Amino acid sequence: MHKRSPDFCLIETMRLERTGQVLRLALHLQRLRRSAQQLGFSYEHKAILQALSPSMQRRYHSAQRLRLSLAYNGAISIQQAPLPPTATPVLLRLSPFSAQPQPLLLRHKTDARHHWHTGEQFLAQHPNYFDVIYYDQHGYLTEGTRTNIYLWTNGQWVTPPATQDLLAGVQRQYLINKGWVQEQPIHYQQLLPSSRLRVSNALRGWLDATLY
Missing domain, CATH: 3.20.10.10 (D-amino Acid Aminotransferase, subunit A, domain 2)
Structure with a gap:
């Protein structure tokens, strides 16, 4: 009997600065890799960096919300949208x-x-x-x-x-x-x-x- 794959994706929601820098990228990928290993997801570090690269090579008028989804089979999807400012407190x-x-x-x-x-x-x-x-x-x-x-x-x-x-x-x-x-x-x-x-x-x- 084949083990049923999870019906969810691992995600990382990241802040993409106006300069194209993903803030805390190393920590995001460390967490993603750890979760993938523990849950049996396929994780290819080079493929993830390649998927992020187009967003990171641009410049923006405002910070962006960048969401990376990793499926059980290693499929990667990227979603991006402007990030509105937050009033505090x-x-x-x-x-x-x-x-x-x-x-x-x-x-x-x-x-x-x-x-x-x-x-x-x-x-x-x-x-x-x-x-x-x-x-x-x-x-x-x-x-x-x-x-x-x-x-x-x-x-x-x-x-x-x-x-x-x-x-x-x-x-x-x-x-x-x-x-x-x-x-x-x-x-x-x-x-x-x-x-x-x-x-x-x-x-x-x-x-x-x-x-x-």
């Missing part, structure tokens, strides 16, 4: 219930996003909000539908550890590598109206945020 909503998706779908960036359907539906209906933040069954924050979350506490920025079944974002990893952020469990009850918060993703960077 961005507005966050704490999910009214804990998230309990399959860990497999949390630790890898894929286009199988049904586990975030409720949050994405809320954001579509409330465009003033930037993201919905989730917590696990014990009340500890995990991540948002599109960002990682950070809290300023005891003189440092902290973010939930990757062991809490979350997607380790590329921007998050960059901040950790720089020593600007430490991993630490954050309970949702630690979030107060006066809390200093930030969120991040590879597209938008590290953004000041307000919970409402």
Whole structure:
């Protein structure tokens, strides 16, 4: 009996600067390669660079959103669109219930996003909000539908550890590598109206945020 191939693609959503530079490209490809190896996807590094090359050889009037999709058989597709600016601080909503998706779908960036359907539906209906933040069954924050979350506490920025079944974002990893952020469990009850918060993703960077 043949093993059924996954019905989803691995994806990387990247920021393409006006100069044609893909921000944090090495970290994006490291994560993609790691996920491909763990899930049995075909990964050809040279083919991926060739697929990205046309977008990287141009110059633009504004930053671009560049999405790379990798199918199980190694097929690559690229989508590109202008990236609108983001006003800060961005507005966050704490999910009214804990998230309990399959860990497999949390630790890898894929286009199988049904586990975030409720949050994405809320954001579509409330465009003033930037993201919905989730917590696990014990009340500890995990991540948002599109960002990682950070809290300023005891003189440092902290973010939930990757062991809490979350997607380790590329921007998050960059901040950790720089020593600007430490991993630490954050309970949702630690979030107060006066809390200093930030969120991040590879597209938008590290953004000041307000919970409402």
